[in-house]
Amino acid sequence: MPIYEYGPDGGDGCEYCANGFEILQKISAKRLSHCPACSGPVRRLLSAPSVKMGRGSVLSAKNIEKHGFTQYKNTGQGFERTAGTKGPKTITP
Ligand SMILES: [Zn+2]
Incomplete structure (x- = not known):
């Protein structure tokens, strides 16, 4: 299962989502549109965390x-x- 990164969409977000958060989701799962903590609007950030962690830091x-x-x-x-x-x-x- 891939890890997706979300961040606040528009507003400042709460303590949980302000600086972005990562969540494990099935590829087929729906994108989150609201923060699970404050229910403010969030959007999925463009990233592929597994790729980022892999090559980027090791090399x-x-x-x-x-x-x-x-x-x-x-x-x-x-x-x-x-x-x-x-x-x-x-x-x-
Ligand atoms: Zn939030």
């Missing part, structure tokens, strides 16, 4: 460094180090 420069890896970016003329502290700053072929 972030910070995470790569934390685990002792080094990341290089292909610049066209060579490679430039974008994460990590080991290895040369740039590699030119």
Whole structure:
């Protein structure tokens, strides 16, 4: 079941929905239109949380460094180090 993210639609929302909330719903389930806590209007935000959590954070420069890896970016003329502290700053072929 996917997790959907909702946020207030229009109003300020309540403590529960003001900064958005996530809810597990069946794909076939109806979208929520009202906050379960304050019944204010909410709308589903465009996001795919499982994708966001997956690749985004695991391959972030910070995470790569934390685990002792080094990341290089292909610049066209060579490679430039974008994460990590080991290895040369740039590699030119
Ligand atoms: Zn609310």
